[in-house]
């Protein structure tokens with residue numbers, strides 16, 4: 001529909017491909033360094049790492065994710081990331097008789113919880129579920145839940161949902177469990193010679209699968225701004241002004257989709273299931289602005 005085929009790939013592969021291109025282009029990559037602080041002058045910015053080394057450059061781009069140390073360094077009073085009221089579980093597994101599902105993603109608004117899975121061309125099942133959980137878990141609270149406890153919880157939540165959901169859960173060797181956060185609004189993405197991109201500036205909940213796409217779009221737009229404008233400050237300003245409206249709209253849309261995954265009453269469930277086939281078509285059309293976007 002948008003002139004491109006859907007390709008499902010694990011993010012490690014994408015990271016590897018991007019890293020290889022960067023290395024081919026002669027870009028130096030240093031691993032194992034943790035950013036702790038940033039200092040700036042009129043002419044340069046300096047990153048200070050946990051091994052006491054530093055790196056000074058004309059500018060710094062903070063692409064260090066939702067918990068960004070760069071954001072904390074330049075905006076110590078920025079609002080905290082926001083818990084969205086949902087937990088997510090997920091993993092990879094194998095089952096027989098699912099190869100015919102390759103190329104599509106099956107999503108189930110279940111009786112008590114949301115479940116989705118896709119089948120890779122190697123026959124592996126990639127799955128995730130969302131659990132409505134109003135109270136933000138305390139730090140490390142989720143680490144205390146063991147695998148069999150988690151499996152039983154998932155099996156209970158999905159006991160009346162269609163096959164093969166229960167089989168997928170039963171066959172899982174490992175299950176990830178994490179709370180879902182976003183950044184509803186960050187007024188400024190840059191300060192002096194430092195600029196935030198990707199999740200560091202505008203983390204979105206994963207419900208419409210756009211976080212990585214937004215981060216990639218950012219890189220292209222920011223590179224163009226730096227190439228075309230006279231100073232880094234004007235480039236950063238232009239970058240934010242070009243990108244902010246789109247990313248805020250996506251962050252809000254993802255929240256809305258996430259909110260529709262909370263547990264419905266029997267009454268709501270009846271109407272949801274009745275209307276869903278029509279809504280899916282309507283929603284797909286409504287999302288045209290997300291997928292037809294061209295980075296110019």
Ligand SMILES: Cc1cc2nc3c(=O)[nH]c(=O)nc-3n(C[C@H](O)[C@H](O)[C@H](O)COP(=O)(O)OP(=O)(O)OC[C@H]3O[C@@H](n4cnc5c(N)ncnc54)[C@H](O)[C@@H]3O)c2cc1C
Pocket residue numbers: 033034035036063064065066067068069088197198199200204206208209210211212213214215
């Ligand atoms: C459950 C889940 C499902 C998702 N599904 C999708 C999807 O289907 N499609 C999609 O497009 N997006 C999806 N996303 C979102 C996507 O993963 C992110 O939006 C994307 O990875 C953001 O890229 P980024 O480069 O900004 O940050 P990240 O990918 O988080 O990268 C940040 C990097 O910075 C490094 N770092 C962090 N702190 C420091 C520090 N102090 N010093 C040095 N380095 C540091 C980290 O190690 C990491 O390598 C999902 C996210 C989640 C949580």
